[in-house]
Amino acid sequence: MRDILVGVSGASGMPLAACLLRLLAGMPGVRTHCVVSSGACAVLRAECGAGPEILTSCAHTVYQPDDLAAGPASGSWWRRNREPAAMLLVPCSMGTLGAVASGATRNLVQRAADVALKESLPLVLVTRESPLSAVHLRNMLALREAGAVIMPFSPGFYLRPQSLDAMLVQTCGRILDQIHLSHRLERWAGTTGHEDTP
Numbered sequence: 001m002r003d004i005l006v007g008v009s010g011a012s013g014m015p016l017a018a019c020l021l022r023l024l025a026g027m028p029g030v031r032t033h034c035v036v037s038s039g040a041c042a043v044l045r046a047e048c049g050a051g052p053e054i055l056t057s058c059a060h061t062v063y064q065p066d067d068l069a070a071g072p073a074s075g076s077w078w079r080r081n082r083e084p085a086a087m088l089l090v091p092c093s094m095g096t097l098g099a100v101a102s103g104a105t106r107n108l109v110q111r112a113a114d115v116a117l118k119e120s121l122p123l124v125l126v127t128r129e130s131p132l133s134a135v136h137l138r139n140m141l142a143l144r145e146a147g148a149v150i151m152p153f154s155p156g157f158y159l160r161p162q163s164l165d166a167m168l169v170q171t172c173g174r175i176l177d178q179i180h181l182s183h184r185l186e187r188w189a190g191t192t193g194h195e196d197t198p
């Protein structure tokens with residue numbers, strides 16, 4: 001069993017978080033954990049007209065964002081299994097990005113990301129902001145240098161997605177690639193060099 005913690009913070013992109021949690025729930029060998037910040041609840045209301053349960057209902061374990069005594073707040077939780085846990089922060093607000101970059105974490109989403117970094121475990125931040133200020137860019141660089149993967153939500157049009165859902169699924173596949181979680185979601189393989197290319 002591999003534990004994957006999905007942290008949801010208050011950036012735009014809640015349908016992406018919902019799609020990711022839905023896909024993870026259907027994956028064998030994966031146990032999904034979820035924590036949704038209070039900022040994310042406000043965005044969820046605006047974007048989906050719903051509460052956090054549309055995300056948390058797909059997770060095996062749900063944590064409260066102010067519960068700093070929860071397992072993911074401690075390094076030992078991350079290493080309790082033979083295969084250590086990984087964290088996907090989807091979507092990642094600039095506020096949460098800045099908190100994790102500075103190490104001054106204030107809720108469980110931020111603290112869990114801080115612990116993933118200090119334990120040198122996989123941490124992927126799917127950021128959502130545009131344009132980016134020098135502060136945002138410096139925070140991103142600090143986190144990249146600390147070992148995190150910064151992955152702006154940037155869908156590829158080369159797979160010719162026919163719907164928003166197709167675009168979200170494609171992005172989820174690329175997020176899962178970052179933590180080496182095998183999946184059968186569609187992937188771009190270039191225009192040449194296929195086995196059936198003459």
Ligand SMILES: Cc1cc2nc3c(=O)[nH]c(=O)nc-3n(C[C@H](O)[C@H](O)[C@H](O)COP(=O)(O)O)c2cc1C
Nearest residue numbers: 009010011012037039040043046093094095096128
């Ligand atoms: C509808 C809505 C959309 C937002 N979109 C973004 C966004 O895309 N990126 C961002 O950094 N903040 C965005 N914000 C602002 C954050 O939600 C706000 O800074 C919040 O304090 C972040 O809290 P958190 O990082 O603890 O979840 C948005 C807020 C609302 C209400």
